[in-house]
Amino acid sequence: MDSPSSERSSVQDPLISYAIEIGWTPLSRDEATTLRRGETGTLLYSTLRQKLIDLNPGIVTVENGDGIVGRIESIRTNIEGNAEILRWLRGQQSVYVETEKRERNVQVIDFDHPSENIFHVTDEWQFTTGRREESGRADVMFAVNGIPVAIVETKSARRSEAIQEGFDRIKKYHRLIPEMMAHPQVFDLTNLLEFRYGVTWNLDHKNVFDWKDEEPGNFEKKVKRFFARERFLKMLRHWIIFFKKDDELQKIVLRQHQSRAVEKVVERALDPAKSRGLVWHTQGSGKTFTMIEAAEQILEQRAFEKPTVLMLVDRTELEAQLFGNLMGYGRTPVVARSKSHLREIFESDYRGLIVSMIHKFDGTDANLCTRGNVFVLVDEAHRSTSGELGTYLVGALPNATLIGFTGTPIDRIAYGKGTFKVFGKDDPRNQEVRLR
Secondary structure, three states: OOOHHHHHHHHHHHHHHHHHHOOOEEEOHHHHHHHOOOOOOOOOHHHHHHHHHHHOOOOOOOOOHHHHHHHHHOOOOOHHHHHHHHHHHOOOOEEEEOOOOEEEEOOOOOOOOHHHOOEEEEEEEEEEOOOOOOEEEEEEEEEEOOEEEEEEEEOOOOOOOHHHHHHHHHHHHHHHOHHHHOOOOEEEEEOOOOEEEEEOOOOOHHHOEEOOOOOOOOHHHHHHHHOOHHHHHHHHHHHEEEEEEOOEEEEEEOOHHHHHHHHHHHHHHHOOOOOEEEEEEOOOOOHHHHHHHHHHHHHHOHHHOOOEEEEEEOOHHHHHHHHHHHHHHOOOOEEOOOHHHHHHHHHOOOOEEEEEEHHHHOOOOOOOOOOOOEEEEEOOHHHHOOOOHHHHHHHHOOOOEEEEEEOOOHHHHOOOOOHHHHHOOOOOHHHOEEEO
16 A cells, blocks of 8 residues: 555646646645635635735625635635635625625636736645544545635545545545535546546536546646636636535536537537537436526627527427426526417517427427527427427528527437538538537
8 A cells, every 4th residue: 555655746746737737826735724714714815815905906805805705715615605605706795885885796716817917736634623523534625716616536546446535535524524515616536647627516427427538548638628717717607516406506517528518509509600509428427417507608798789598398398397397497488378378479589498399399480580699598409399390480580590409319310300510501410519
């Protein structure tokens, strides 16, 4: 069995070195402990306070800065508190500005200008509540603007159960010292040969994923690509999702194939020269959340000037399921109750999210909505657009961008009922996005 010092030299130290090479600033254990005001501290307090003032002129001041830091520090030590921290990170929390007599959102991270943020990496992050049994030491901690965002457990490749041991440590931290886990959003487990990731406050083993790379086994490239500052900020901004299921808050992270598919969908939506796209997914690929996040990002795009996003399914139970998932995600869509209601929605020039069954387009008049900032995401596209329904859809929304999602292999349908003809006309047959 390797000693702790051997594990540090073979895995932990190289990981930190690679992070430094891509722009993370190193902090020694003593420097970090000082910034934390001791081992009971959860934040790099002075760093956070200064960045809040820098990023929020006129909103965060020397006078109220400590109070805001206190709010960020004192969140609940559970999944609800962790969700609140993500809202802070995304600039969705507010403070009252006396001079303006109104609430203003507080920017904690400048997502649009990564270089305006402070990226720290440190090791041996010792935390204690003051009780001996309530203490622990994270191998590596990453922080952005003074807030811990990622915790890493590093183990020797010689240990046969290294990854499981690391995961057990993460679970132990949640159980015994949840204060240390209140702020970090993701965790990583590595032993050089493997590099896995998951989200904090989701300790289901099936939700811990391999970080896939073009060169399997290249530890340096895996570390540098996972912690690449722009990519990492994008993950904090978009790929971590809190949602409710059976009235219980849950948390997931979109996997690499999902985030790639979302980016491709948004890229296609932004392309004025193309208006079709096809995503091929497989069972268990997380297609529903891929569609929901794609819709969310399209709706947030300022370039579209208040767009309309229509999510189409072909069965009643799928419509109810999609509606439930959207509500759990925090988005309330308008559901088309009938053919006439669908027509009324578009005739009213509704902007926002609509859920409907494809059958409600049957017999719809041509040119129902001719706006170009209409985006249609079609679930099970190989079924939904078969027969005349695809024709009615295209005729009713002639200038819309149509993105199909299908689990049926493309080759089998390319010359069948027209899935590829409807959704893939802008690309060669081998250019569809594969979600798997």
